[in-house]
Amino acid sequence: MTETDLGMLPAYALAALLRKGDITALEATKAAIARAEAANPTLNAVVSLETDEALAAAEKADQARRSPHFQGGPLFGVPLAHKDMFNRTGRIASWGAKIRATAPASQDATVIARLRDAGAVQFASLNMAEFAFGITGHNYHIGHCRNPHDPARITGGSSSGSAAAVAAGIVPFALGSDTGGSIRVPASCCGIAGIRPTWGLISRSGAMPLAPSLDTIGPLARDVADLALVLSVLAGADPADATAHAPAADYRAAVAETPEGLRIGVDRTLWESIDPEIARLLDQALSVLLDAGAVEVSVTIPDLLELDRYAQLLQFGEASAFHAKWMRDRPEDYSDQVRARLQDGYAVSAVDYIQGLRARPLILNDWLTGPFDRADVLFLPSLGRGIPTLAETDVGGGEAMTKTIASLLRFTRPLSYLGLPCMALPTGKDANGMPNGFQLLGKPYAETTLLRLGGAYQARVGVPAPRLTGPLK
Structure with missing residues (x-):
C-alpha cells in the first residue's frame, strides 16, 4: 500500500491489517513519517519528529508479531502523534511554550501508557496553543499551526496540531485536551470529529493542567469509530488520578447501533443570532440525524452567558494560580495574549471562585431536569460563524482579544462548565469551501448515545478524506 493509501485508513482498520501481517509496523511508521514530512512545511502541525525511536519501536512490534504467542492490542503497530502536553519518560514536553518543565518526565502520562500498552507507536509530538490557553491556533513561540483546508485560516485551538494532523491524514486520530472548547473548536474548524468526554472519564x-475543574482529555479523528476505539482504551479509573472514574460501556459497539427514537433537543432561537449560512449547514446536518431515525424535540436552552461567566471564573482562577510563580519571575516569556489572560485571572476573587464551584451541581441539575428532561441529547452549534483567517484573529492581548475569543467560544466554553460529554461533528462546507461543525451534548456518561448518533451521521455523509498528503501549492 502507498503512503497515501495508509493515510486514508482509520486506526481500527490499520490495526487489523497490522495484526494480520498484511503490512508491517515498520512500513506503516515510515509512511506516517513521510506524510508528516510532506505536510509539515505547510501546516506546522508537528513540533518534534522522533524518527529513530519510532522506527525502533515499530521493528520491535514486528518482532513481537512473529512470536508464536503474539496477541496484538487494539492499536497494534498504529503510528500516532499527540498534542505536546503529555509526560513521556525521558522527555520534556513543549507545552507550546517558552516556559516548560525543567527536567525530563520520570514516567508516562496515563493516557500515553495506555495507548502504548494497546500497541500504538508514537512517532511525533504535535503543535498546540501556548499552555493550551488559546482558541485560534496561533503560537508565537513555535509558529502558528495552519488549516489543511486553507492555510490562511485558523485551525482552532488549543489542540491545533492534533486537528490539522488528523485532517491532513498524517495520523488517523490524535489526543487533545478540552477545557473550554479545545477539542471541539479545532475539530469543527478542520472538518473532523472530536469528543470531550464526561469530566473524569479519562485520567x-x-x-499539563490548565484548569483542573474543567480539563478533559479526548481524541480527534476523521472516523467516529476511532473515537470509540480510543475511549475503549483510555476510559477507566486510575490510582494516579482520584477524579478518574468510569462506568463500563461498550463504546465500539455503540457506533453501529441505530439511533432510532433518540430524542434530539433543539432550541432554534439560538440559530437566530448566528451566521445564516452556518444555520443552513446546521439544518442540513440535523436533517441527516432525523433521517437516520432520531426525533427532534423543541427545548429551551438555559442562559449560556451565565454558564460562560461561571466557566471563566473557574478557568481563569485556576490557570492564573498555576502560573503564579512564572508570572512573577518570567512574565516576559509569555506571549502578549496568554500573559493578558492570566493577568485577568488575578481579578477573580476567592468568593467568586467558590461560588462558581458551588453553583455547578445546581446548574447541572437545572439542565438535567430542564432540556434533558425531554431530550436524550442536545444539538448546538460549535461555532455559529465561519472560520476566520489567522490575520483576522491575530489581535494581541487587548479588548479585541476578549471579543475574538468570546466569539469563538460562545457555544463551547459554557458547556464545559457542566462537565457533560460533548461530541463535535463536521457539517458540509460553506461558500468559502471551509467546513464547520455542530455539537451533540449528552447526559453524564452518555458517550455511547453520542457515538450512536455520530456513527449514523457518518454512515450517511461519509468519513472525511484526508485533506493533504503533500505540500499545498
Whole structure:
C-alpha cells in the first residue's frame, strides 16, 4: 500500500491489517513519517519528529508479531502523534511554550501508557496553543499551526496540531485536551470529529493542567469509530488520578447501533443570532440525524452567558494560580495574549471562585431536569460563524482579544462548565469551501448515545478524506 493509501485508513482498520501481517509496523511508521514530512512545511502541525525511536519501536512490534504467542492490542503497530502536553519518560514536553518543565518526565502520562500498552507507536509530538490557553491556533513561540483546508485560516485551538494532523491524514486520530472548547473548536474548524468526554472519564495524570475543574482529555479523528476505539482504551479509573472514574460501556459497539427514537433537543432561537449560512449547514446536518431515525424535540436552552461567566471564573482562577510563580519571575516569556489572560485571572476573587464551584451541581441539575428532561441529547452549534483567517484573529492581548475569543467560544466554553460529554461533528462546507461543525451534548456518561448518533451521521455523509498528503501549492 502507498503512503497515501495508509493515510486514508482509520486506526481500527490499520490495526487489523497490522495484526494480520498484511503490512508491517515498520512500513506503516515510515509512511506516517513521510506524510508528516510532506505536510509539515505547510501546516506546522508537528513540533518534534522522533524518527529513530519510532522506527525502533515499530521493528520491535514486528518482532513481537512473529512470536508464536503474539496477541496484538487494539492499536497494534498504529503510528500516532499527540498534542505536546503529555509526560513521556525521558522527555520534556513543549507545552507550546517558552516556559516548560525543567527536567525530563520520570514516567508516562496515563493516557500515553495506555495507548502504548494497546500497541500504538508514537512517532511525533504535535503543535498546540501556548499552555493550551488559546482558541485560534496561533503560537508565537513555535509558529502558528495552519488549516489543511486553507492555510490562511485558523485551525482552532488549543489542540491545533492534533486537528490539522488528523485532517491532513498524517495520523488517523490524535489526543487533545478540552477545557473550554479545545477539542471541539479545532475539530469543527478542520472538518473532523472530536469528543470531550464526561469530566473524569479519562485520567489526566501526567497531563499539563490548565484548569483542573474543567480539563478533559479526548481524541480527534476523521472516523467516529476511532473515537470509540480510543475511549475503549483510555476510559477507566486510575490510582494516579482520584477524579478518574468510569462506568463500563461498550463504546465500539455503540457506533453501529441505530439511533432510532433518540430524542434530539433543539432550541432554534439560538440559530437566530448566528451566521445564516452556518444555520443552513446546521439544518442540513440535523436533517441527516432525523433521517437516520432520531426525533427532534423543541427545548429551551438555559442562559449560556451565565454558564460562560461561571466557566471563566473557574478557568481563569485556576490557570492564573498555576502560573503564579512564572508570572512573577518570567512574565516576559509569555506571549502578549496568554500573559493578558492570566493577568485577568488575578481579578477573580476567592468568593467568586467558590461560588462558581458551588453553583455547578445546581446548574447541572437545572439542565438535567430542564432540556434533558425531554431530550436524550442536545444539538448546538460549535461555532455559529465561519472560520476566520489567522490575520483576522491575530489581535494581541487587548479588548479585541476578549471579543475574538468570546466569539469563538460562545457555544463551547459554557458547556464545559457542566462537565457533560460533548461530541463535535463536521457539517458540509460553506461558500468559502471551509467546513464547520455542530455539537451533540449528552447526559453524564452518555458517550455511547453520542457515538450512536455520530456513527449514523457518518454512515450517511461519509468519513472525511484526508485533506493533504503533500505540500499545498
